[in-house]
Amino acid sequence: MTAAATAIGDGVLDELRDILGGDEYVLPDVPARVNRTRVPAPFPVHRWGEFLPDVAVLPRTTGHVSEVVKLANRHGIPVVPRAGGTGLADGAVPLRGGIVVDVKLMNRILDIDLVDRTVTVQTGINMLTLNRELKQHGVIYPDDPASYPCSIVGGRIGTSGWSLIGGRYGHTRDLVISMELVLPTGEVIEVGDGGGRKVRKSSTGFQLKHLFMGHQGTLGIATEATLELVPRPELEFAAFFAFSDYQTAWEATGALAKSGLATLAGVVLFDEWKLAYLRRDDEAYIPQPHTVRAVIASAMYGARDEVEPAAKRLMRIAKETGGKYLGDEISQGDWASRHDRYATPLHGRLKDGQVVPMCWHCEDASIPYSALPAVREEWHAIAKRYIDRYGIFDDWGMFAYTNGAYKPWGDYLTEIDIGIWEQELDDENWAAWVDCKREIAEVALRHGGSITACHGATRAGDVELVPQEMGGGFEVMKKIKAALDPNNVMNPGKYLLDQAYEGENGREAVR
Amino acid sequence: MNGFTLKGQRPPEPRRVNEDVVERFEHVFEVAPEKMTEHIRQQEIPAWDTHRIVSSRWDHLDWMHDHWADGVLSTGIEPEIAELGEPMPSEERAEPRPGPSDPGQRNLDPGSAEDVDRVDPSSEGRG
Numbered sequence: 001m002t003a004a005a006t007a008i009g010d011g012v013l014d015e016l017r018d019i020l021g022g023d024e025y026v027l028p029d030v031p032a033r034v035n036r037t038r039v040p041a042p043f044p045v046h047r048w049g050e051f052l053p054d055v056a057v058l059p060r061t062t063g064h065v066s067e068v069v070k071l072a073n074r075h076g077i078p079v080v081p082r083a084g085g086t087g088l089a090d091g092a093v094p095l096r097g098g099i100v101v102d103v104k105l106m107n108r109i110l111d112i113d114l115v116d117r118t119v120t121v122q123t124g125i126n127m128l129t130l131n132r133e134l135k136q137h138g139v140i141y142p143d144d145p146a147s148y149p150c151s152i153v154g155g156r157i158g159t160s161g162w163s164l165i166g167g168r169y170g171h172t173r174d175l176v177i178s179m180e181l182v183l184p185t186g187e188v189i190e191v192g193d194g195g196g197r198k199v200r201k202s203s204t205g206f207q208l209k210h211l212f213m214g215h216q217g218t219l220g221i222a223t224e225a226t227l228e229l230v231p232r233p234e235l236e237f238a239a240f241f242a243f244s245d246y247q248t249a250w251e252a253t254g255a256l257a258k259s260g261l262a263t264l265a266g267v268v269l270f271d272e273w274k275l276a277y278l279r280r281d282d283e284a285y286i287p288q289p290h291t292v293r294a295v296i297a298s299a300m301y302g303a304r305d306e307v308e309p310a311a312k313r314l315m316r317i318a319k320e321t322g323g324k325y326l327g328d329e330i331s332q333g334d335w336a337s338r339h340d341r342y343a344t345p346l347h348g349r350l351k352d353g354q355v356v357p358m359c360w361h362c363e364d365a366s367i368p369y370s371a372l373p374a375v376r377e378e379w380h381a382i383a384k385r386y387i388d389r390y391g392i393f394d395d396w397g398m399f400a401y402t403n404g405a406y407k408p409w410g411d412y413l414t415e416i417d418i419g420i421w422e423q424e425l426d427d428e429n430w431a432a433w434v435d436c437k438r439e440i441a442e443v444a445l446r447h448g449g450s451i452t453a454c455h456g457a458t459r460a461g462d463v464e465l466v467p468q469e470m471g472g473g474f475e476v477m478k479k480i481k482a483a484l485d486p487n488n489v490m491n492p493g494k495y496l497l498d499q500a501y502e503g504e505n506g507r508e509a510v511r
Numbered sequence: 512m513n514g515f516t517l518k519g520q521r522p523p524e525p526r527r528v529n530e531d532v533v534e535r536f537e538h539v540f541e542v543a544p545e546k547m548t549e550h551i552r553q554q555e556i557p558a559w560d561t562h563r564i565v566s567s568r569w570d571h572l573d574w575m576h577d578h579w580a581d582g583v584l585s586t587g588i589e590p591e592i593a594e595l596g597e598p599m600p601s602e603e604r605a606e607p608r609p610g611p612s613d614p615g616q617r618n619l620d621p622g623s624a625e626d627v628d629r630v631d632p633s634s635e636g637r638g
Contacts, residue, residue: 131578140579236514236580242592285526301580325591334582338574347551353531355542356550425552492638511614 006033007097008054012075016057016099019067026103027056036100041088041113041459042361042420044430051093053080053100060105062180062188062223069221070186072489073097079184080491081217083124083155086147087380089175089364089456091216092272095493103154109133110224116198117229118177122424123154123222139229139456140302142169145454157222162454164338164401167257167408168265168301169230169327171454173213174405180224181212186483197226200381209482214230216458217491219484233301235402237263237311241323242292246271247373249294252321254369256298257402259317261310263302268403270295271376274397277417280349284330284337296323299335348394351387358394358419363437366453367414376445379416388437392429393421393436403453413453416440437461445469458494459488466495529553539565 006028016026027033037051044050054077059065065455072079078098085092094100106124113119114137117498121130128149131140144164154162157179161172169175177200190210192200200415212219270278272293278285285295298314300307315325321390325331341360348358367375376398383395396417402408420433438461441451450469451457455464467474476502480486488501524567527543532540545552556564561598576583 128578135578144579233583235582236576237584239586279529281540281542283538283540286532287538287595288592292537292592304582307584315586315588324591325586325588326592328585329588330590332576332585333572334573337577339575348548349560353546355547 006054011197013073014233020057021066025058036082037094039085039087042359044425045422046425056100056102058102058105065182065221065223066186066188067312069182073487076311079489080141081221083152086151087159089458090236091456099201101181116358117420118226119229120226123225138232140228140232141227142171143175146339151281152462153225154222157198157213159456162413164264166405175228177228179222179228182223184220184490216456216494218494220405220496234283234304235307237300237307238330238331240326241296241300241318243294243353244291245323246294248322249296252323252374253296255317256397257323263306263310264408265299269400271398273380273395274399277396278488284334327391328403356421357424360421362415362417363440364415364455366403366411366450368448371447375443375447378439380441390429390432392421392424434461443466463496519559524556
């Protein structure tokens with residue numbers, strides 16, 4: 001299999017084995033590399049071989065990672081960090097082969113500090129696993145992505161993740177207090193808000209923590225993180241409401257989000273297309289009459305004395321704004337199902353109704369509340385054009401989810417979910433998907449939004465628009481990249497950052 | 512606990528819910544068979560396996576609630592939207608939902624759809 005031949009010689013593999021302490025931590029075999037090629041986002045499966053890494057390594061310490069990165073600099077080999085591999089951008093997908101640094105064995109809890117309310121971990125730990133351990137101490141680490149059962153702290157940092165309960169507890173950037181980081185040169189530093197690892201607010205120097213959030217592996221590898229601990233909630237409250245039209249539901253969403261209830265963790269608005277999709281397969285929605293054309297989901301967490309009166313207020317607001325309660329069983333069951341799409345096989349429908357296996361793609365954006373109705377219309381119109389023309393896509397509907405940390409109003413994580421029949425991908429169909437994706441992103445920018453609220457914007461169809469969205473900030477990005485990664489070894493090819501090595505910078509990409 | 516019966520292995524004939532969905536047990540839905548003839552074929556699942564999957568599902572949801580909080584607040588308010596279709600005959604229902612993982616859970620006093628203030632501050636959630 002020519003495409004699977006590794007481009008890294010035996011000498012380098014031996015050096016890696018010496019660094020990592022054994023053959024079992026250096027994986028040049030084809031299955032190990034194939035399994036670390038793609039992520040759940042749409043992927044040009046007909047070109048799989050182009051994205052294979054040359055070798056995967058499994059470090060256990062910060063020192064291992066540092067030495068691997070130094071080796072990469074000596075030999076000019078790309079390094080691609082990989083955590084859970086659950087991302088919906090392509091941060092963990094190697095564009096130029098090289099060494100995949102898979103951090104999953106770096107999964108130890110290093111310190112639980114119940115006095116200063118922090119937990120320090122290696123970044124290969126999964127949040128669900130961490131919270132199982134924390135439960136006995138009466139605290140949680142409240143970072144709750146849809147991928148909660150399978151994603152990993154390091155990936156959450158690399159993508160600057162978004163949490164389903166961020167309206168109450170904040171998102172990853174708010175929950176990571178500080179981190180230990182291997183820079184692209186192999187140097188190890190600690191970054192936070194300033195001072196020690198457990199300081200949450202400082203005004204000393206540049207605020208570097210945010211620079212190393214969401215860089216998609218282009219600026220280094222986080223190896224340890226000190227995380228926020230919050231009291232384990234005494235009560236959870238979930239309430240779902242039906243509406244007969246989108247406009248009324250949109251107004252109700254705004255009223256709930258602006259309620260000022262501190263325990264409110266999130267408000268989600270499902271549109272008519274989403275309900276049509278859910279009516280095919282979801283036991284909570286199949287029995288709903290077709291007069292239900294929009295649904296709002298809401299959830300609260302906190303102490304009993306807070307949640308109980310807040311729940312009464314929330315129910316009253318929903319009723320006064322036209323919502324019909326869907327009952328405790330649906331509300332509680334559907335809320336508990338919020339991570340399921342990462343764990344269930346996905347299928348879609350062709351235009352004739354036949355079921356086919358489909359890959360799920362959610363095109364995410366940050367959209368101001370005022371623009372949600374218009375964006376919804378434009379996005380569905382784009383999806384329909386591509387469905388009609390190519391026949392391998394399926395519109396799975398939209399949702400809009402409160403996006404702010406601690407203050408769930410203003411702008412919304414807005415997604416249109418599109419099924420893609422990957423088995424039918426070829427160059428033409430892949431190009432069509434990228435065009436579709438770009439059109440969707442352009443709508444977001446035109447309405448004052450951002451291309452992405454949580455996935456990242458590294459993929460074709462998004463990345464071309466990053467300079468437009470960032471403006472002068474993109475020039476700063478390039479200067480930072482060139483300064484921190486002089487040999488362009490960290491995830492080269494991502495975010496158009498090869499441009500940092502062109503022209504006056506006088507450097508070329510490594511490969 | 513029921514022992515093995517041949518009848519228990521054969522799911523009942525489905526009833527049509529809508530153009531996309533059929534139902535063999537109450538609230539256990541399947542894709543309409545005619546939608547799965549070309550690219551993916553449906554599997555035949557014995558009744559016991561359907562019951563196992565449904566029970567496991569409830570186990571999982573209970574676990575997820577318990578994972579995130581000590582208790583779950585219920586309103587006791589009935590759904591304000593009437594579901595489509597007639598109830599399944601009793602002999603065609605799946606096994607009822609098992610009880611909550613913590614026997615201490617109870618619903619709040621049921622309130623009417625018109626009385627949302629009946630979310631009772633004195634009630635207890637799970638756990």
